[in-house]
Structures are given as structure tokens and as C-alpha cells.
Amino acid sequence: MTQTAERVVFLGAGKMGAAMLSGLARAGAPGSVEVIEPHPSIELAALCNAQGFVLCCSPPAGEPPAGTVLLAIKPQMLESVAPTFSALVGPETLVVSILAGKRIADLSARLAAKAFVRAMPNTPAAIGRGITGAFANAETSEAQLEVAQRLLEAAGDVVWVEREELIDAVTAVSGSGPAYVFLLAECLAAAGAAAGLPEDLAAQLARATVSGAGELMHRSPELSPATLRENVTSPGGTTAAALAVLMAQQDGLAPLMASAVAAAKRRAAELSG
Structure with missing residues (x-):
């Protein structure tokens, strides 16, 4: 040694x-x-x-x-x-x-x-x-x-x-965050299968979409995620229809993600006991 x-x-x-x-x-x-x-x-x-x-x-x-x-x-x-x-x-x-x-x-x-x-x-x-x-x-x-x-x-x-107390929030956002993204790919694949796609094709499409979107965001540091989202969304189009569900104020993705991050932060604090 x-x-x-x-x-x-x-x-x-x-x-x-x-x-x-x-x-x-x-x-x-x-x-x-x-x-x-x-x-x-x-x-x-x-x-x-x-x-x-x-x-x-x-x-x-x-x-x-x-x-x-x-x-x-x-x-x-x-x-x-x-x-x-x-x-x-x-x-x-x-x-x-x-x-x-x-x-x-x-x-x-x-x-x-x-x-x-x-x-x-x-x-x-x-x-x-x-x-x-x-x-x-x-x-x-x-x-x-x-x-x-x-x-x-x-x-x-x-x-x-x-x-130091900010590390619990870091843990909840980026430390645990990859699991949230992987779950997104899982759910997108399951939704695709429910929409009629073969399961293996739905999984392939979801995986490539999530990883490709992540790489696009990585290579576009000058653009905010909101701007990238807006660039994909045509008024009155299919993406807008889906986003109307995901961006609902009461039960959309934003309040759900806020609750998830808060739960992870609480658990990080509990682990210090």
C-alpha cells in the first residue's frame, strides 16, 4: 500500500x-x-x-x-x-x-x-x-x-x-435526478405501447427520444429548456395537445416534480439522524 x-x-x-x-x-x-x-x-x-x-x-x-x-x-x-x-x-x-x-x-x-x-x-x-x-x-x-x-x-x-444545507437540495435534484429521467423513458415507452406500438419499438423510440433530447440540451447551453421546448411546439399541434396535459397547474408535471424533489430532500435530511 x-x-x-x-x-x-x-x-x-x-x-x-x-x-x-x-x-x-x-x-x-x-x-x-x-x-x-x-x-x-x-x-x-x-x-x-x-x-x-x-x-x-x-x-x-x-x-x-x-x-x-x-x-x-x-x-x-x-x-x-x-x-x-x-x-x-x-x-x-x-x-x-x-x-x-x-x-x-x-x-x-x-x-x-x-x-x-x-x-x-x-x-x-x-x-x-x-x-x-x-x-x-x-x-x-x-x-x-x-x-x-x-x-x-x-x-x-x-x-x-x-x-452545507443546500447539499440536500442538490441530492434531490441532480443526485436522484437520473432516476427521474429513466422513469420518464419508462413511462413514455409504456404510453407508446398503450397507443398501439409494439413494446420493443415503443421502448426504442422512448429511449432514443430521451437521450437525444438530453444531448441536444447539452449541446445548446445558450438555450434554456423552456426555449428548446417552445422550439418543438407548434400552436394547435400535437405537441401542444400533450403539453396541455403535462403543464396543467393542479396535476401536471411541475407540481408532481416539486413534490418528488421535496420528498427526496426530506429523506436526505432524515438520513442524517
């Missing part, structure tokens, strides 16, 4: 952790990378082997604290597993946490570090198209901020917020 300040240790590598590791594999890690995952998937093991990342099932005994530790375990596991990896975290360690709902106060109560970055990436990190919202506490140095920026931007764009 490497024993330098450049040592980066991932604690946990489920779907989100693995997505970030995939991003690092493409962009280049800011230091030597070790991954501690009790139940590594075949894909994770192959990735680590191909990239030279050290993969362990448990924290190695007798190792000095790491320069950077990225927490990617399940939030509910923090209380029970913190003692098993506390030796990896010293006063000079930068702790980057992607645990939904777990506040810096929760982490500092269990770990010896002073510098904490609380971040929320999303799963498009696996293809370098993620976005991460992050907050750093006052004890995080400029050098540590640079390390965190390099680590997180391997997964895509990084935005920094000024107040």
Missing part, C-alpha cells in the same frame, strides 16, 4: 463509487488509488485490475492515515463501520463524503479529520457526464480543495455551494 499524502482511498464502491472510479480511470487519478469494498462486483474487480487500483475487502492493518479518503458506503452504515476504518483518517486527512444526508457534523463526530468536503455526484459520472454539488468546511485548505476538485471533476462538472 502507498503511504504518501497522494494516497486516495475509496471506502465503498457500489454504483456511485464505481461510477466515480470509472471517471478517474479516464481522467487520471490525483494520486495512487486504493479501493476497500467487502463485496466487489466482477466489473469493479476488472476495472481495478486494468487501472492498477489496489482492491481490498477490508482496511489493511498497520497502515498510516491516507491523504484523502472518499466515503462511498451506504449512509445507514456510517455508525457501524466507522470504527473499522477510523485508522485511515488522521488530522491531516481530507475526507470527501458522498453519503446522502450525512452532515459534516456526523462525520467529524466519528473521524479524526479536520477537513471535510460533502459532495453529491450522480451516476452519469460513469461516462464523464455527471455533475457534482459540493461544500467544503472552513478547515479545508486551498491545496485540499484542489485535490477535491480534481477528484470530483473526473466524473463531470463540479459546482460548489456556500451553505
Whole structure:
């Protein structure tokens, strides 16, 4: 095991952790990378082997604290597993946490570090198209901020917020957001099948439409989503008829999405308990 300040240790590598590791594999890690995952998937093991990342099932005994530790375990596991990896975290360690709902106060109560970055990436990190919202506490140095920026931007764009409580809202919008988009594709496919299309064709059309529209939005940063929507909508046409349903004030997509995001934000707050 490497024993330098450049040592980066991932604690946990489920779907989100693995997505970030995939991003690092493409962009280049800011230091030597070790991954501690009790139940590594075949894909994770192959990735680590191909990239030279050290993969362990448990924290190695007798190792000095790491320069950077990225927490990617399940939030509910923090209380029970913190003692098993506390030796990896010293006063000079930068702790980057992607645990939904777990506040810096929760982490500092269990770990010896002073510098904490609380971040929320999303799963498009696996293809370098993620976005991460992050907050750093006052004890995080400029050098540590640079390390965190390099680590997180391997997964895509990084935005920094000024107040930690905003991370729960970030979690509800972009952290959980890919699932909302995938559900949209599911529902659009089901609606197409209900309209008479063969299921496989409806699924193909829905998938290509959602991914293509997303790519068009990505390549048109000068245009707002509202403008892109208006560009597709002819007055009195088929799209306008559908949007009249989706944009209904009482039971349309906007109030439904607001309720969904609010529920995700509440759950993020509950996870800090």
C-alpha cells in the first residue's frame, strides 16, 4: 500500500463509487488509488485490475492515515463501520463524503479529520457526464480543495455551494435526478405501447427520444429548456395537445416534480439522524 499524502482511498464502491472510479480511470487519478469494498462486483474487480487500483475487502492493518479518503458506503452504515476504518483518517486527512444526508457534523463526530468536503455526484459520472454539488468546511485548505476538485471533476462538472444545507437540495435534484429521467423513458415507452406500438419499438423510440433530447440540451447551453421546448411546439399541434396535459397547474408535471424533489430532500435530511 502507498503511504504518501497522494494516497486516495475509496471506502465503498457500489454504483456511485464505481461510477466515480470509472471517471478517474479516464481522467487520471490525483494520486495512487486504493479501493476497500467487502463485496466487489466482477466489473469493479476488472476495472481495478486494468487501472492498477489496489482492491481490498477490508482496511489493511498497520497502515498510516491516507491523504484523502472518499466515503462511498451506504449512509445507514456510517455508525457501524466507522470504527473499522477510523485508522485511515488522521488530522491531516481530507475526507470527501458522498453519503446522502450525512452532515459534516456526523462525520467529524466519528473521524479524526479536520477537513471535510460533502459532495453529491450522480451516476452519469460513469461516462464523464455527471455533475457534482459540493461544500467544503472552513478547515479545508486551498491545496485540499484542489485535490477535491480534481477528484470530483473526473466524473463531470463540479459546482460548489456556500451553505452545507443546500447539499440536500442538490441530492434531490441532480443526485436522484437520473432516476427521474429513466422513469420518464419508462413511462413514455409504456404510453407508446398503450397507443398501439409494439413494446420493443415503443421502448426504442422512448429511449432514443430521451437521450437525444438530453444531448441536444447539452449541446445548446445558450438555450434554456423552456426555449428548446417552445422550439418543438407548434400552436394547435400535437405537441401542444400533450403539453396541455403535462403543464396543467393542479396535476401536471411541475407540481408532481416539486413534490418528488421535496420528498427526496426530506429523506436526505432524515438520513442524517
